[in-house]
Amino acid sequence: MFESKSGVLLVGGLGFFAFAFLSNAVVPMLMYRDLPEQTTTELVAKNSNLMYQFEELSHRYPEQFKEYIGQPTQYECAEALRLGRQVYVSEGCWHCHSQFVRPVSREEDRWGPVSATWEYQNELQRPVMFGTRRVGPDLCREGGRRSNDWHAVHFYRPKLTSIDSPMPEYPWLFDGAPNKPNRRGLALITYVQWLGSWLESYPDYEAYQPLAERLKP
Amino acid sequence: MIDTQRTTASALEDQLVDRRIVALYFIAALSYLGISLLAGMLMALQLVHWNPLRGIELLSPGRWRMVHTNAIAYGFLANAFLGALHWAVPRLTLRPVLSQSLSWFIFVAWQVVVLSTAIGIVAGPTLQAIVPALQGLPWSLGAQGIEWGETPTWIDPLALAGLLLVAVNFMAPITQAPGPLYVTLWYFMAAFVWTFLTYAMGNFLPQYALAGTSAGAVGGLFIHDLVGLFVTPLGWGLMYYFVPILLRKPMWSHALSLVGFWGLAFFYPLNGIHHFLYTPIPMFLQHGAIISTIAVEMVVLTVIINFFATLRGSGREVVTNLPIRWFYTGMVYYTLTCLQCAMQTTLTFQALIHFTDWVVGHAHLVMFGVFSMWLLGIMTYLFPRLWHTEWYSRALCEWHFWLSAGGMLVMAGDLILGGVFQGFYWASLAPWEVSVDGSQPFWIVRVFAGVAILGGQLCFFYNLYMTWQLSRARGLAQAATATSVGTVVN
Numbered sequence: 001m002f003e004s005k006s007g008v009l010l011v012g013g014l015g016f017f018a019f020a021f022l023s024n025a026v027v028p029m030l031m032y033r034d035l036p037e038q039t040t041t042e043l044v045a046k047n048s049n050l051m052y053q054f055e056e057l058s059h060r061y062p063e064q065f066k067e068y069i070g071q072p073t074q075y076e077c078a079e080a081l082r083l084g085r086q087v088y089v090s091e092g093c094w095h096c097h098s099q100f101v102r103p104v105s106r107e108e109d110r111w112g113p114v115s116a117t118w119e120y121q122n123e124l125q126r127p128v129m130f131g132t133r134r135v136g137p138d139l140c141r142e143g144g145r146r147s148n149d150w151h152a153v154h155f156y157r158p159k160l161t162s163i164d165s166p167m168p169e170y171p172w173l174f175d176g177a178p179n180k181p182n183r184r185g186l187a188l189i190t191y192v193q194w195l196g197s198w199l200e201s202y203p204d205y206e207a208y209q210p211l212a213e214r215l216k217p
Numbered sequence: 218m219i220d221t222q223r224t225t226a227s228a229l230e231d232q233l234v235d236r237r238i239v240a241l242y243f244i245a246a247l248s249y250l251g252i253s254l255l256a257g258m259l260m261a262l263q264l265v266h267w268n269p270l271r272g273i274e275l276l277s278p279g280r281w282r283m284v285h286t287n288a289i290a291y292g293f294l295a296n297a298f299l300g301a302l303h304w305a306v307p308r309l310t311l312r313p314v315l316s317q318s319l320s321w322f323i324f325v326a327w328q329v330v331v332l333s334t335a336i337g338i339v340a341g342p343t344l345q346a347i348v349p350a351l352q353g354l355p356w357s358l359g360a361q362g363i364e365w366g367e368t369p370t371w372i373d374p375l376a377l378a379g380l381l382l383v384a385v386n387f388m389a390p391i392t393q394a395p396g397p398l399y400v401t402l403w404y405f406m407a408a409f410v411w412t413f414l415t416y417a418m419g420n421f422l423p424q425y426a427l428a429g430t431s432a433g434a435v436g437g438l439f440i441h442d443l444v445g446l447f448v449t450p451l452g453w454g455l456m457y458y459f460v461p462i463l464l465r466k467p468m469w470s471h472a473l474s475l476v477g478f479w480g481l482a483f484f485y486p487l488n489g490i491h492h493f494l495y496t497p498i499p500m501f502l503q504h505g506a507i508i509s510t511i512a513v514e515m516v517v518l519t520v521i522i523n524f525f526a527t528l529r530g531s532g533r534e535v536v537t538n539l540p541i542r543w544f545y546t547g548m549v550y551y552t553l554t555c556l557q558c559a560m561q562t563t564l565t566f567q568a569l570i571h572f573t574d575w576v577v578g579h580a581h582l583v584m585f586g587v588f589s590m591w592l593l594g595i596m597t598y599l600f601p602r603l604w605h606t607e608w609y610s611r612a613l614c615e616w617h618f619w620l621s622a623g624g625m626l627v628m629a630g631d632l633i634l635g636g637v638f639q640g641f642y643w644a645s646l647a648p649w650e651v652s653v654d655g656s657q658p659f660w661i662v663r664v665f666a667g668v669a670i671l672g673g674q675l676c677f678f679y680n681l682y683m684t685w686q687l688s689r690a691r692g693l694a695q696a697a698t699a700t701s702v703g704t705v706v707n
Contacts, residue, residue: 002475003397005406012403012482013410017446020486021418024438024506028431028499037428090342090359092279102495104568105644117497120429127362127423128432130493134572135264137649164654166264172274172343184346 038122040078043194049144049202051077053193057148061181068183077190084191085124087184091170098131099140099195109215112141113199124194136167143197151189153178233307238320240603242300243596245328247678249292250589252335254671256285261667264660274343283338283360283367289584290365290443291376292331297592298451299327299383302405304599305458306387309402315389323382330368330376337369363436365443366420373420380416384409400474404454407482411446415439430497437498437506438489444583445485445513452588453477453520456544459595460524463541464534469526473519480516484509494567507562514559521552539614543594546622550586550629554579557633569644574659575636582629585670590621593677600684606691609683613676620673628666635659 001007044050051074058065058072069076088094100115101107108114119140120128131138146154153160156178158167173185181189196202262268263278270276303320307313314320341358345351351358360367368376388409391402398406419439423432457474461467468474487509490502525548528534534541557579560566570576597614601607608614635656642652 002479003403005392005396005398008398008403008406009410012479013407014414016482017411017414017486020438020489024487024489024502025418025422025431025435027502028434029427031499032429032431035429086357086359087342089362090280090338090357091277092283092360094362095279095282095364098572100496102568102571104495105640106646107643109646110643115497117430120433120497122428126428126432127436128429129362130433130436130496131572132364132492133574133577134643135653162650164650166266166653166660168263168268168278169272170277171272172346 032117032121035118035121037126040081040123041074043122043124043198044074044078044081047194047197049197050190050194053144053148053197054080054190057186057189060148061152061179061186064175064180064182065186068186080187080190081124081194083184084187084189084194087173087188088129088191094129094131096133096135096167097137097139098134099129099138100131101138101140107138111138112196112201115140119198124191136165139192139195141196141199143193143195144202148189148193149179151192152181152185155181155185155188230308233311233313234304235317235320236603238324239300239303239599241324242296242303243600243603245324246293246296246300246592247596247674247681249288249296249331250674251678253285253288253293254667254674256281256288258664258667258671260285261660261664265657265664267664275339280339280342280360284335286365287334287338287367288331289589290448291334291368294448294584294588294592296327296331297596298448298455299323301455301592301595301599302387302451305401305455306390306405309399309458310390310394312390312393315386319382319386323379323386326375326379326382330372330379333372333375334368337372338367341369361420361424363419363423363439365440366416368420370420370424373416377413377416377420380413384413399457400468400471400478401454401458403478404450404457407478408447408450408454411442411450411486415442415446419443433493433496434490434498434502437492438486440492441489442486445481445488448584448588449481449485452591453481455595456524456548456591459540459598460527460544463538463544463598464527464531466527466531468523469529470523473523477516477520477523480519481513484512484516488513488562491562494562494564494571503564507564510562511559514555517551517555521548524548539611539618540594540598543590543597543618546618547587547590547594550582550590550625554582554587554629557582569640570636573636573639573643574632574656575640578629578632578636581632582625585621586625586629590625593617593621600681604685604688606684606688608680609687610680613680617673617677617680620669620676624666624669624673628663628670631659631662631666635663 001011051072054077055072058069065072069080101111101113103114150161152174154162154167155170155173157169157171158165160178170185173182173188174180175182259268259270259276260278260282263271268278303314337358338360341360345354345358356370358369358371361370361373387405391398391406394402415438418435419442422435423439427435457468488506490498490506491510494503494507524545528545535545536542561570561575561579597608597617635658638655638659639652642655
């Protein structure tokens with residue numbers, strides 16, 4: 001078997017691959033089969049935090065919003081989320097920003113509650129955006145922490161809001177000025193404001209406790 | 218007498234091996250290597266605030282960072298592997314590939330796949346934004362959100378078909394050859410099956426069938442299997458072929474070769490989830506992945522022992538024989554990177570170094586320090602045989618080696634150390650900017666290490682061009698003559 005063609009192909013090639021797939025991929029699939037995958041429409045419907053930000057966006061940039069999105073309805077919000085996610089992926093944001101809080105390295109103190117499986121069981125986490133590197137901070141608790149106009153300026157020229165930021169500039173998400181986000185820019189802001197907006201304490205600092213108190217045994 | 222034998226061997230070889238396609242694959246591979254290095258340089262300059270091309274959509278460092286990794290994996294490594302396979306498989310099986318025209322079709326198709334990937338990643342999002350007709354598409358023209366699988370979704374089926382054709386083309390001579398087969402061919406056969414399955418699993422399941430945590434588990438499998446089941450078996454297969462030939466002696470232990478192959482086949486596919494430790498993926502699966510990773514490192518040690526025991530008694534070849542030096546330097550880096558991996562896969566290390574440049578250093582050491590170095594060594598060995606002339610300049614070959622190997626060592630050491638710093642900055646809860654500013658010295662050193670590696674490749678490109686001129690001038694390029702066996706780089 002060990003040196004024969006069929007052994008190498010069937011046992012080594014197919015068999016071991018299948019064993020690994022069963023144990024490492026099918027097992028979690030079966031474990032979470034009762035946790036339904038939510039569509040973007042469902043995500044928006046239950047999320048007043050997000051709708052608040054979306055409406056704020058329509059007041060903040062009325063002309064741009066009207067031209068590129070229309071009315072701040074739930075339907076348009078879902079569309080913006082899908083496009084925003086597409087921008088987030090295709091611009092490679094996820095290579096420098098992760099989207100999960102780990103139970104170690106005091107990440108709870110920095111970002112908020114540790115990430116749970118149900119938070120990822122939705123259309124916008126397909127493929128999942130766990131991320132791979134943190135040049136910039138984690139974003140899965142980012143929604144509501146900063147205002148829409150902060151994000152607009154930040155995407156236009158990151159150094160204007162964070163002096164030493166090595167983040168690239170994204171002027172093509174705007175019509176020439178930071179107060180004129182275009183369709184992609186508005187969508188990306190909506191997407192970033194969505195991250196973490198599903199949590200009860202939103203934004204995280206509303207539930208602020210002094211660090212000394214939290215670290216008490 | 219010997220001359221007659223050589224002439225016969227050479228004539229037989231010419232019927233088996235299509236030298237032109239080997240050379241073309243190598244040249245395509247080197248072009249993508251150049252593109253990948255420039256793309257990496259752009260990202261490196263961006264991080265140290267020296268990017269002179271800021272705010273240009275089609276030169277966005279975020280997009281070119283994806284070109285950087287994809288051009289290395291699918292442009293450089295895949296093309297160079299295909300070239301080397303076209304050399305090694307017919308010689309090992311004494312049979313030509315299934316069809317020469319199929320080979321050429323695959324060559325063209327694969328370049329279309331790689332170029333469309335690059336164009337899709339760089340220009341896809343722009344096109345989709347400015348052409349109204351494309352805005353309504355339900356899928357993105359740009360990158361797909363899967364690490365090492367950023368190949369846009371619309372190219373995935375084509376790439377998969379290409380991989381299937383590659384397998385068919387090479388499996389024909391392998392299945393016809395009488396068994397039992399040599400070690401190299403076990404690795405190749407398994408790699409054809411694994412690469413196809415891995416590509417299909419990683420690119421389709423998380424996109425069309427799964428969301429969330431299970432998709433993360435599949436994503437981890439994909440990242441890992443791409444290195445472990447596509448790059449690693451092809452790389453080691455080639456080492457098992459070229460090292461004994463260059464050292465003119467068999468491998469030290471056939472038993473260890475068996476342990477190495479079957480250990481890799483069993484344990485490597487079980488490692489994937491170690492890329493997402495401390496995520497919501499069930500903890501017992503994370504523990505399983507960690508244990509199998511450490512098992513893989515044990516297997517790796519047996520392979521390393523086998524190769525260094527083979528070298529025993531011929532140690533001087535590392536000094537005099539340039540390809541052997543490339544191979545064994547790669548193996549030293551492989552040992553280092555596997556030792557690093559055995560540590561970083563533990564939860565203790567993960568808590569500190571996950572998400573830091575430690576991992577980036579590890580990835581560079583694997584993809585460039587090991588597999589690219591092996592392939593560059595193979596090219597150093599094969600180009601004189603493909604073009605029937607010696608290298609234009611031995612000195613430039615030396616520069617190529619030392620700049621690549623030295624630059625790589627500095628880059629990996631620098632990033633790994635920088636990663637430890639970043640981990641401690643984060644755990645200290647210092648403001649985020651502290652970790653970014655504190656990374657600057659490491660990122661600046663990385664730029665210079667990158668310049669060294671790029672410089673090394675420029676030496677190689679120039680040397681290659683001059684060698685080609687030499688070969689043309691001598692009018693030997695097309696003529697397969699008996700002298701080929703005699704002209705060796707050392």
